[in-house]
Amino acid sequence: MHFMELKKKNKLKVGTKQSLRAINDGKAETLFIAKDCEQHVIRNVVEVAKEKNIQIVYVDSMKKLGEACGIDVGAATAVIIK
Numbered sequence: 001m002h003f004m005e006l007k008k009k010n011k012l013k014v015g016t017k018q019s020l021r022a023i024n025d026g027k028a029e030t031l032f033i034a035k036d037c038e039q040h041v042i043r044n045v046v047e048v049a050k051e052k053n054i055q056i057v058y059v060d061s062m063k064k065l066g067e068a069c070g071i072d073v074g075a076a077t078a079v080i081i082k
Contacts, residue, residue: 011081014069019077020045023052028079030055034062037076045077054079 013022022028023045031049033042035058049056059065062074069078 012069012078013081014066014071014075014078016041016045016077019079020048022079022081023048023054026052027081028052028054029082030057030080032057032059032065032068032078032080034059034065034074034076036061041076 013019013028019028019031023031028049031045031054033046033056046056059068062076065078066073066075069075
């Protein structure tokens with residue numbers, strides 16, 4: 001799936017806290033991460049996603065990920081909910 005299709009998804013969580021919660025609850029299908037975000041912000045999310053074998057897709061920038069999610073600000077992470 002291309003990240004620009006995120007807007008079309010009904011079940012989407014945007015942001016590090018929301019993404020981590022969805023992953024821990026076993027609800028996440030795919031994790032999107034902005035390449036230009038601070039690593040200390042996403043480190044925990046990436047570790048948990050790898051442990052739970054969730055697909056990780058990297059996006060060029062926080063701005064592009066935010067736009068793809070249909071929000072006016074940048075986003076470090078987003079997940080598609082099963």
